[in-house]
Amino acid sequence: MSSVLIDILVSQRPRAWGLWPGRIGSLVLLFVLGFFVILYLRLARKRKIFIRKLPGLDAVDEAIGRATEMGQPVTFVPGIGAIGSLDTMCGLVFLSEVAKRCAELDTRLIVLNRNVLVQPATAGIVRDAFRAAGKTEKFSEDMVRYIAPDQFAFAAGALGTFKREKPAANLMFGAFWAESLELAEVGNDVGAIQIAGSSSMAQVPFFVAACDYCLIGEELYAGAAYIGRDPILTGSIAGQDWGKVLAAVLIALGVITAWLLPGNKWLSNLLLI
Secondary structure, eight states: OHHHHHHHHHHTSOOHHHHHHHHHHHHHHHHHHHHHHHHHHHHHHHSOOOOOOOHHHHHHHHHHHHHHHHTOOEEEEEESSOTTOHHHHHHHHHHHHHHHHHHHHTOOEEEEEOSTTHHHHHHHHHHHHHHHTTOGGGOOGGGEEEOOSSHHHHHHHHHHHHHHHOOSEEEEEEEOOTTHHHHHHHHHHTTOEEEEEESOTTTHHHHHHHOSEEEETTHHHHHHHHHHOOHHHHHHHHHHHHHHHHHHHHHHHHHHHHHHOTTOHHHHHHHTO
């Protein structure tokens, strides 16, 4: 009985030549990607790293200026994700810059929150922005509103706010799910210029259909790095981009090698990661 069990276990051992080439390629790519990220993190502390402009980011100032001229508020929704979500953190970066701009122009800002831990974070960001602009007296606790913890209860409260306040600009950056179309449709219905961004590809089509500008997928992260100009964010974005370029080159070489040398599986597996 033991000899049969040993034979079964031995037969289940992975083939060295079938698995190790891909693992080696992935390990090499991981080290190279880490090298690029660390390199650009260091460079970002010394000089400005170029990040391509996104139309949606250039339109943020236009949207806030429009609200200022019309005497109507700007609404900001940092998504419905938790405070530890990467999308939520990007939303907070956007909020910091939007709050600074609103404070400079004396534009009324309304932030709508679903998560109980995001609420104090957004309140602190808006308060600091008005304090930095020397307009502490213009800050009001009513600017940052906690709606509800339930997803659709939050959506209903946000829609009611849109209908009552009639914002001239509605900015939505963060993690969104099924409520995305509701928010975008009602924001469009009240006549607000809308700019949205989310890494969820399932929700992006709704934003594209109902918003004036949209940051698609990873553009949310690149946009946060661009608008915040934090060296850690810009350096990591640049390093990851070069890592993607390297991965694309290796995959292309792997495809060419598999086509020209169909018998050399070890080399093609190594290059194809």
